[in-house]
Amino acid sequence: MTEKKMQPLQAVKGMNDVLPPDSARWEWLEEKMRSVLQRYGYQNIRTPIVEPTALFVRGLGEVTDVVEKEMYAFEDRADKHGQAEHLALRPEMTAGVVRAMIEHNFLRDSGRRLYYYGPMFRREKPQKGRYRQFHQMGIEALGFHGPDVDAEVILLGRRLLGELGLKDGEHIRLELNCLGQPAERSAHREALIAHLEAHKELLDEDGQRRLYTNPLRVLDTKNPALQEMANAAPKLLDFLGEDSLAHFNGVRAILDAAGVSYTINPRLVRGLDYYNLTVFEWITDKLGSQGTVCGGGRYDGLIEQLGGKPTPAVGFGMGLERLLLLLDEVGVAPAAPVPQAYAIVPSATGLPQVMVALEALRAAGVAVVLHPGQSSMKSQFKKADASGAAWALIFGEDELARGEVAIKPLRDAAAAQYTRTLATAADWAGELLPNA
Ligand code: ATP
Ligand code: MG
Numbered sequence: 542m543t544e545k546k547m548q549p550l551q552a553v554k555g556m557n558d559v560l561p562p563d564s565a566r567w568e569w570l571e572e573k574m575r576s577v578l579q580r581y582g583y584q585n586i587r588t589p590i591v592e593p594t595a596l597f598v599r600g601l602g603e604v605t606d607v608v609e610k611e612m613y614a615f616e617d618r619a620d621k622h623g624q625a626e627h628l629a630l631r632p633e634m635t636a637g638v639v640r641a642m643i644e645h646n647f648l649r650d651s652g653r654r655l656y657y658y659g660p661m662f663r664r665e666k667p668q669k670g671r672y673r674q675f676h677q678m679g680i681e682a683l684g685f686h687g688p689d690v691d692a693e694v695i696l697l698g699r700r701l702l703g704e705l706g707l708k709d710g711e712h713i714r715l716e717l718n719c720l721g722q723p724a725e726r727s728a729h730r731e732a733l734i735a736h737l738e739a740h741k742e743l744l745d746e747d748g749q750r751r752l753y754t755n756p757l758r759v760l761d762t763k764n765p766a767l768q769e770m771a772n773a774a775p776k777l778l779d780f781l782g783e784d785s786l787a788h789f790n791g792v793r794a795i796l797d798a799a800g801v802s803y804t805i806n807p808r809l810v811r812g813l814d815y816y817n818l819t820v821f822e823w824i825t826d827k828l829g830s831q832g833t834v835c836g837g838g839r840y841d842g843l844i845e846q847l848g849g850k851p852t853p854a855v856g857f858g859m860g861l862e863r864l865l866l867l868l869d870e871v872g873v874a875p876a877a878p879v880p881q882a883y884a885i886v887p888s889a890t891g892l893p894q895v896m897v898a899l900e901a902l903r904a905a906g907v908a909v910v911l912h913p914g915q916s917s918m919k920s921q922f923k924k925a926d927a928s929g930a931a932w933a934l935i936f937g938e939d940e941l942a943r944g945e946v947a948i949k950p951l952r953d954a955a956a957a958q959y960t961r962t963l964a965t966a967a968d969w970a971g972e973l974l975p976n977a
Contacts, residue, residue: 556672565875565878566868574678600639601632601813607633613630614629634677656681671831682854688788695715698835702834702864714823717809717819720820722785722817725777730757733757771808822837831863835859840856880928881930891936894963895911901967946963
C-alpha cells in the first residue's frame with residue numbers, strides 16, 4: 542500500500558486567521574473598547590453563535606440582503622423523533638441580544654446598557670473590508686425611549702473612535718437620518734412607490750422585485766444610473782409628524798452641544814428592517830466602498846416583533862476588521878508588547894533552578910521569556926535583543942552555583958551588568974519592571 546501525502550487544508554474562503562504580531566492589535570483594540578464602554582456603564586453580554594434561523598428571518602426582515610442571500614443557514618441533524626432544527630450562524634447580534642432579553646425576562650425592572658464583541662457570519666463576496674467571518678463590537682441600550690440615549694450611543698462611538706486615534710471630520714464622519722414611525726413610513730412608502738413606478742424601466746431585477754416589498758432599499762443603491770431618480774424621490778423627512786421631528790431635533794440638539802459634526806443623509810436607511818427614528822453611520826472615505834465602519838440606530842419595534850413586551854431600544858454595530866484597516870491606513874499602530882526580560886541559559890543542567898527563579902519573577906509581575914532549547918550564548922543574546930526586552934537574565938553555571946543571576950541591561954549601553962540573589966527574587970523583581 543502506498544501512503545499518499547495529505548494535501549494541506551486551507552481556511553474557509555473569506556474567513557481569516559489572526560496571528561501574532563497582528564493579534565496584539567486586536568487585543569489592544571479590545572482593551573481600548575472595554576475602557577470606553579465601562580465609562581458609559583455598558584455591561585458585557587455573550588450569546589451563542591448559532592441561533593434558530595427564524596430569529597433572523599423575523600428579526601432582520603425577510604427581504605433583506607442578509608436574510609435573502611448572506612445567511613449561513615442549515616438544517617441540524619434529526620433528533621430521535623425525526624425532527625431537525627433550522628439553525629443559522631449569526632449574521633449580526635442585535636436579534637440574539639433581544640432574544641436573550643426576552644428569554645431571561647431581563648428588562649422587567651429597568652433598562653439595560655449592553656455591549657458585545659465577537660464573530661459574525663455572512664456569505665458575501667470576500668474582498669478588502671468584507672469577509673464571511675468578521676467581527677463586530679456593538680452596543681444596545683434597551684428600555685430607554687429618549688433622544689438622550691440615541692445621542693449617548695453616538696457620543697460613545699465618537700469617543701471610541703477618537704481614543705483609537707481617529708479624528709471626527711478628518712478620518713471619519715457621521716451621517717444621520719430619521720426614519721420616523723411605521724405610520725409615517727407607510728405614507729411615505731406610498732408616495733415612493735408611485736415615484737418608483739414612474740421610473741420602473743430604470744430598475745434592475747432586484748429593484749423591480751423590491752419596488753413593492755422594500756422600496757426604501759431601492760433608494761439605498763450604489764448604482765450610478767439610479768442616482769438622479771433616487772435624488773428626486775419623495776423624502777421621508779417631509780412625512781415626519783411632530784413627535785418624530787421632536788425626537789430628531791432632541792438628538793441633534795445634544796450632538797450640536799457636544800460639538801459633533803454630522804450631515805443629514807435622507808437616503809440613509811440601513812440594511813436591516815428593524816430600524817425606526819434615528820439611524821446613523823460613521824463613514825470613512827479611506828476604504829473605498831467598504832466605508833461604513835459603524836452603523837446603528839433605534840429599533841423600538843423589534844422586541845415586540847420577537848415576542849417581548851413593547852420596549853424601546855437603540856444601538857450600533859462596529860466592524861472591527863474595517864476599523865483595523867482604517868487605523869492602518871491612517872498610520873495608527875499600537876506599540877507591540879515586549880517582555881521585560883529574556884532568560885539566557887548556557888547549560889541545560891541548571892534548568893530546574895532557572896525555571897523556579899523565573900516563576901518567582903513572574904509571581905512578582907515580571908514578563909520574562911525563557912530562551913527555548915540549547916544554543917550558543919551568541920545566538921541567545923541575539924534573540925534577547927530581538928525580543929525587545931530591557932534586560933537579559935544570564936543564568937551561567939558560575940552564577941547558578943552561587944545561587945545568583947547576572948542581569949544585563951540591553952537598552953542602555955552605559956549601564957553596567959550586575960548580579961542578584963535568586964532566593965530573594967521577590968525583593969528585587971520590581972527593578973525589572975518598566976518605570977522602576
Ligand atoms: P455594508 O453596507 O458595508 O454591507 P451593512 O449595512 O451590511 O454594511 P451592518 O449589518 O450594519 O452592515 O453591520 C455593521 C458593521 O459591520 C458595518 O458597518 C461594517 O463595518 C461591518 N460589516 C458588515 N458586514 C461585514 C462584512 N461582510 N465584513 C466585514 N465587516 C462587515
Ligand atoms: Mg451588508
